[in-house]
Amino acid sequence: MSKNIYIIGSGFSALSASCYLAKEGYKVTVLEKNDTLGGRARQFKKDGFTFDLGPSWYWMPDVFERFFADFGKKASDYYVLDKLNPGYEVYFGENSSLKISENLEEIYQMFENEEAGSAKHLKSFISSAKSNYDTAIKDLVYKPGVSPLELVTTKTVTRVSQFFSTISKQVRKNIKSKKLIKILEFPVLFLGAKPSDTPAFYNFMNYADFGLGTWHPRGGMYKVVEGMVALATSLGVEFKVNANVDKIVTNSNNEVAGLVVNGEKIDTDLVLSGADYHHTETLLNEDEKQYSEKYWSKKTFAPSSLLFYVGFDKKVENVSHHTLFFDTDFELHAKEIYDNPKWPSDPLFYANFTSITDKTSAPEGKEAGFFLIPLAPGIEDTEALREEYFHKILDRFEILTNQEVKKHVLFKRSFCVKDFKQEYNSYKGNAYGMANTLLQTAFLRPKIKSSKVKNLYFTGQLTVPGPGVPPALISGKIATELIIKNQ
Template sequence: MRKRIAIIGSGFSGLSAAAYAAKEGHDVHVFEKNSIPGGRARQFKTDNGYTFDMGPSWYWMPDMINAFFNDFGYEATDFYKLVKLDPQFEMIFADGRLNIPSAYSDLKTLCEDIEPGAGEKLEAFMNAARYKYEVGMRQFVQKPCHSWWEFVTPQIAASAVKLDLLSNFRSYVKRYFKHPWLVALMEFPVIFLGASPKKIPALYSLMNYGGYVLGTWYPMGGFYELVLAMQRIAESEGASFHFNQPVEEICTNKGKVTGLIVKGEELAFDAVIASSDYHHTETLLDAPLRNYREDYWESRTFAPSSLIYYLGFNEPIPNLKHHTLFLEHDFDGHIDDIYTDKKWPGQPLFYACCPSKTDPSVAPTGHENLFLLMPLAPGLEDNVAMREKYFREMITRIEKATGVTNLVSKIDYKHSYCVNDFIGDYNAYKGNAYGLANTLAQTAVLKPAIRNKQLSNLFYAGQLTVPGPGVPPSLISGKIAATAVNNLKSFRFEKTF
């Protein structure tokens, strides 16, 4: 039976939920506080010709992204052109630099050159990672995680040992590799999972397979092309989008959501999927109807926030790749500053994305588009002086790596984004950028629940619930929430907007 469904937020999980719910024939309405869809994956254009993706820039796990399109009878390439990057990225260390080749066979050769025997070790590592990827991404993350009983199946039980759920990522990687460059190569993807490699389950070696073996890609026009494609699919299925429409309150009666208050007007709905920040969503409810109290959120381990700079340069920057990791300082030192000491980093690592190396459309002819990102602890005091201090350090290190002097004089566009902006634009708890950490204590059923325990028709999606942070998990989260709504056995009424 047709239901009238509201979705709060149009990030990847909200777009996914909208598409899947509309596909079932429901009357779906998406409410977005900002002026365009995408959430953290928004895009903006400048008056002087630059196009900046605001958030995700690593197009990994292309098969999982394509699975969304397949569910609607499409391929991702029906909507945008994908380019496989070669090299995938560059890593800059204090004692040298490493280009990661696109071809897996070349990566094996590179590892062997760095550490004798590491080529075969890489093969063993990736064979195990592939198994984790197949089981983890195609089975584990598809579960709604209402109960541990969902995981009690013969196949999953047989996989338990191979999944290395109880091994930590640091010790697991060091079973295979000794050279610090190769250890860093394997460990760097987990920094955005929200904890030290010493606390992340070895299960997440699946990310290494999803990136290094399946490749690092780029959608021409920018990552926002994925957002626009998903919006087109949702709209083609019948979903309606309402921008500049912040939700002010979730209305309830007798154990059910009855509607939303948007700009002072009450709108009736049969069910709600909140893809907005989970903590913020709960503040739209009376306290007794919330799943979690404030002390619960205080006790959680969050993935990082970020200091981001969007920069335009009036000439090309040589010796810079599409993706570059600046790892000249101690990895654990920065990790401890984020997760243990929770302070601005003393010796930061950072990431630079220069999409104009691949895509001329994102910068004026002869210019360069550069995105800088430095992970940092959520909840830090954020001010212009602190942002500029780290901006100067990042620019200095880029100058050293590229051999270009006085880069600041070549900037013709500059904009920063940090903790306060994540809070203001996305109502992000403590300005987090990537949701909850994927520690063992915050995995599966131990994550915030996808359904409200007091209200039978309120569901949650996004990076603070299952399956977790990242683009492919967010697509899956929206699908899980939409499936839960589709499976509702009863609802109030049918009514058009």
């Protein structure tokens, strides 16, 4: 058995894999190119404000618990979770918003109040979603994506039609309210594709939303990173920051022989990359790459994002911890991401104010604001465009929430396509990886095990099971199991 493993990157999938591999007796070293651990889930602090730079939603708490339980631990051993109520709020126009309760019965009632008869349809929809969740999260997503037969089980054969219908069709079959449709279609955006391109089977995301609720780790999502690093360290994992991998070295037998890190050669028996899959293959010789530039260019990628981290000198009103602004054309914005890539003419956007729930994220009487606009990956990114869109969304924010905030901005920091490329070597500056469309699901995603280079493996959002924090934890486990199987 190979004992010496280097992991490239320190995002959630890499941290997960480091723990599982160390538990199995491997000597594991994690190499992080940036000066702090966590990959896209790093933290930004300024003047008493604290921001999560990347993931901000804590969904599927059972997946986190399953991860820690594999090591005889609980999430509560490392951080404190608060269940949000409301889970989130959605604005549809001026003085028009709906809050998603932590209580499923209250959600049914809200639907009924908005559209008579819709509660009955929602109950049926959530029942299907829960069944799919149990099938997917407890079984399917833990498969390595090696064979199409992984998808064939006694439970999935009865759901074949759901892989060939879409979330959009399923939702719109019985629900007519545009507001309720947007709420039901929203969760699949975490999978990185349009609802009209996402298989109906993925309605399990709606159960993750309504059934399991939205949570917040006190101190921010970075507390999860810190917890995983603490666990990994206790298992013997070594971490090195400011460690940029320049090259994956192979021998004459097409086996991994080492890495070039900051210009110096390091010997290793095996490499697992939690870095961007496309970028990792650029570290190989041309004939060692599995996937061509043409292959990548034809894939449907999840959006990039324009992000703003804003310190306000006052408390912000009429918003919730997570607040979505769906007051513009959902379909048009989606087309401007996926079909006709360009800067959106009238973007939807998301904002979160962790300091509403978590007093540690802003000084007393002040507010920490995080704003996100989904964008097409690979588009032009300039400071002028960032500034234009900052004012565009804050102008709308002020009108929709009936308050002045622009004059209360103490500072702001932006992060966009160029930063995703520079900080994370992200293909086209995407933020979430490869979308989970029908033709990019399970065995149809890039493989965990390289078919060209022995002892080279991949984990993370461009391989199985796909984008999102819970899938990243799962991806680390799947990669470890495949490594052990092949040694």
